[in-house]
Amino acid sequence: MAQFDYDLFVIGAGSGGVRAARVSAGMGAKVAIAEESRYGGTCVIRGCVPKKLMVYASAYSEMFEDARGYGWTVPEASFDWAALKTARDAEIDRLEGIYRKILGGSNVEMIDSRAHMVDAHTVGLADGKRVSAKTILIVTGGRPALPDFEGVEHTITSDDIFELETQPESILCLGGGYISLEFACVFHGLGTKVTVSNRSTLLRGYDGDVRAHLIEALEEKGIDLRLGVNPVKIEENAGRKRVTFDDGNTLTVDAILAATGRRPNTDNLGLEEAGITMGRAGAIEVDEYSRTNIPSVYAIGDVTNRVQLTPVAIREGMAFAETVFNDNPTSPDHELIATAVFTQPEIGIIGLTEEQAREKHDVAIYRSTFRPMINVLAGREEKMLMKIIVDKTTDRVLGVHIVGHHAGEMIQCAAIAVKMGATKADFDRTMAVHPTSAEELVTMRDPVTES
Ligand code: NDP
Numbered sequence: 001m002a003q004f005d006y007d008l009f010v011i012g013a014g015s016g017g018v019r020a021a022r023v024s025a026g027m028g029a030k031v032a033i034a035e036e037s038r039y040g041g042t043c044v045i046r047g048c049v050p051k052k053l054m055v056y057a058s059a060y061s062e063m064f065e066d067a068r069g070y071g072w073t074v075p076e077a078s079f080d081w082a083a084l085k086t087a088r089d090a091e092i093d094r095l096e097g098i099y100r101k102i103l104g105g106s107n108v109e110m111i112d113s114r115a116h117m118v119d120a121h122t123v124g125l126a127d128g129k130r131v132s133a134k135t136i137l138i139v140t141g142g143r144p145a146l147p148d149f150e151g152v153e154h155t156i157t158s159d160d161i162f163e164l165e166t167q168p169e170s171i172l173c174l175g176g177g178y179i180s181l182e183f184a185c186v187f188h189g190l191g192t193k194v195t196v197s198n199r200s201t202l203l204r205g206y207d208g209d210v211r212a213h214l215i216e217a218l219e220e221k222g223i224d225l226r227l228g229v230n231p232v233k234i235e236e237n238a239g240r241k242r243v244t245f246d247d248g249n250t251l252t253v254d255a256i257l258a259a260t261g262r263r264p265n266t267d268n269l270g271l272e273e274a275g276i277t278m279g280r281a282g283a284i285e286v287d288e289y290s291r292t293n294i295p296s297v298y299a300i301g302d303v304t305n306r307v308q309l310t311p312v313a314i315r316e317g318m319a320f321a322e323t324v325f326n327d328n329p330t331s332p333d334h335e336l337i338a339t340a341v342f343t344q345p346e347i348g349i350i351g352l353t354e355e356q357a358r359e360k361h362d363v364a365i366y367r368s369t370f371r372p373m374i375n376v377l378a379g380r381e382e383k384m385l386m387k388i389i390v391d392k393t394t395d396r397v398l399g400v401h402i403v404g405h406h407a408g409e410m411i412q413c414a415a416i417a418v419k420m421g422a423t424k425a426d427f428d429r430t431m432a433v434h435p436t437s438a439e440e441l442v443t444m445r446d447p448v449t450e451s
Pocket of ligand 1: 180199200262339
């Protein structure tokens with residue numbers, strides 16, 4: 001008789017957990033996965049995917065306006081929140097079905113239950129049942145972290161946005177990170193009056209030119225930015241919310257989105273009892289192979305608070321399977337991760353910011369700000385920014401930063417070159433694709449003159 005019920009028990013069926021389960025099963029392991037909510041996790045159910053569908057929906061308002069410049073007669077457009085919600089929810093149901101089908105087809109046993117750690121080889125289920133596994137993988141993800149001030153219970157989080165039955169007429173997006181800004185642009189595009197507030201600037205830690213470009217673009221669109229302020233109190237009156245900021249100003253809106261970071265989902269999982277070492281912000285501490293201090297227990301994805309991105313969790317899941325079930329110790333590569341912020345305009349980045357690069361390198365900066373062709377006949381003033389940061393000594397490209405249409409798509413391609421160690425000379429000898437905005441990446445010849 002086998003010593004354990006399973007070779008692998010995965011707690012949490014988000015992007016990382018599903019991939020790790022499927023690949024491990026493909027390597028011959030007997031695998032079970034437990035999920036208390038829906039298969040697909042934050043990314044598919046209440047994050048990247050439904051958010052991107054809303055980004056697409058919201059972009060149409062500017063497209064309708066711009067179409068007139070191209071000769072179209074566009075009748076007055078109207079937007080139906082309920083219709084979008086129905087279509088979006090149906091798509092998420094479809095994707096969840098695919099996740100379940102893939103797992104079933106891979107011979108992974110799905111257990112629709114909350115699960116918690118009991119000891120190094122035992123997992124407890126909600127019905128009191130206990131199962132044993134040679135290896136346990138914790139992939140429970142993260143959840144929104146709320147700030148602490150009076151009336152914070154009147155805010156909603158990004159999870160709640162997808163449940164809203166009606167579109168708020170006005171919204172305050174709290175926080176200057178990915179989530180606040182992406183939803184600020186979504187709501188603005190759908191016709192909601194939007195204010196963004198943050199205690200510091202927007203996208204702190206991003207390249208200064210990128211931040212300045214985005215701030216200008218958002219203000220130009222009519223999004224009210226309140227930077228360097230914190231809310232101290234929210235009061236509710238007849239369904240509306242009145243916020244008082246620490247500079248004494250107030251604002252009354254229909255909804256307040258609190259997007260002030262996310263924290264690992266490690267509460268009530270039996271982790272302390274099982275003796276698992278926790279680190280910064282309640283995250284599970286792991287080594288370079290995603291192994292915890294207990295040799296039979298691993299953790300990947302947002303619960304480890306390394307890099308909170310879906311593709312990273314997926315790669316960590318694949319590296320885990322390779323290490324544990326293919327006898328090939330593999331560390332996930334966290335160097336040079338390209339990301340996109342789906343604001344409007346969109347941002348795509350890979351590598352160092354100018355500020356980071358200047359700390360360690362003698363740098364040359366190539367920068368181009370231009371009005372993309374699509375905006376000319378449209379009569380839209382919005383500009384695009386492209387910036388390349390180069391190490392003067394080695395000519396290596398240290399960072400690429402793009403703000404504008406399709407920046408996310410472009411940065412994926414630029415990231416291959418940067419990951420390969422491309423030099424500025426490699427960019428320069430690459431023939432341009434004309435007429436595109438992306439050609440600017442290979443036609444910037446002169447560095448910005450130092451002031
Ligand atoms: P971020 O960490 O990106 O931003 C949090 C924001 O909230 C910052 O502006 C921060 O201000 C502010 N803040 C933090 N704590 C407080 C506090 N106690 N009071 C007031 N303000 C506070 O978090 P998000 O919630 O936007 O996103 C979480 C993560 O999800 C991201 O880091 C990203 O990895 C991932 N994500 C990725 C997306 C993508 O790839 N497109 C999309 C959405 C999410 P300050 O800057 O001053 O610290």
